[in-house]
Amino acid sequence: MFVRIVKMAFTEEKVDEFLENFEKARHEIRNVKGNRLLELYRDRQHNNVFFTYSYWESEDDLENYRKSELFKEVWGKTKPLFSQKAEAWSVDKLITMP
Numbered sequence: 177m178f179v180r181i182v183k184m185a186f187t188e189e190k191v192d193e194f195l196e197n198f199e200k201a202r203h204e205i206r207n208v209k210g211n212r213l214l215e216l217y218r219d220r221q222h223n224n225v226f227f228t229y230s231y232w233e234s235e236d237d238l239e240n241y242r243k244s245e246l247f248k249e250v251w252g253k254t255k256p257l258f259s260q261k262a263e264a265w266s267v268d269k270l271i272t273m274p
Contacts, residue, residue, distance in 0.1 A: 177212065180238060182228045183263040190257035191224050201250045205230075208246065210237020224259065235266070 186194050198216060206214045212231040219225035232238045241247050255262075 177231055177233055177269070178235070179267050179269050180228075180230045180232060181265045181267065182230075184226050184228070184254070184258060185222070185260045185262075186224045186226070186257045187259045188224050194226070194254060194257050197250070197253045201246070204246055205241075205250065208237070208241045208244070210234060211241070231269075238266075 184194075202214060202216075205211065210233040212233060213229070214231075215229040217227040217229070219227075230238075
């Protein structure tokens with residue numbers, strides 16, 4: 177299992193549109209084969225900056241999602257709202273401390 181982190185900065189007037197779109201799609205994304213967790217975070221100092229954390233069983237599962245119609249639809253609505261290019265990282269979780 178690995179974690180995909182995506183940082184997105186939106187134009188200020190597009191933040192509400194992003195949040196509405198995310199709310200509509202989040203359950204579908206979470207139910208994609210191989211997805212184990214989906215979280216959305218907002219930067220505390222920059223209200224227009226968000227991070228998604230998603231946990232995936234395998235890289236193939238993430239790639240299948242990225243090739244899906246759902247991803248094309250979600251990303252197609254999200255990308256035009258950016259104020260700058262999104263950044264993404266795939267990382268392995270090493271330690272969890274409950």
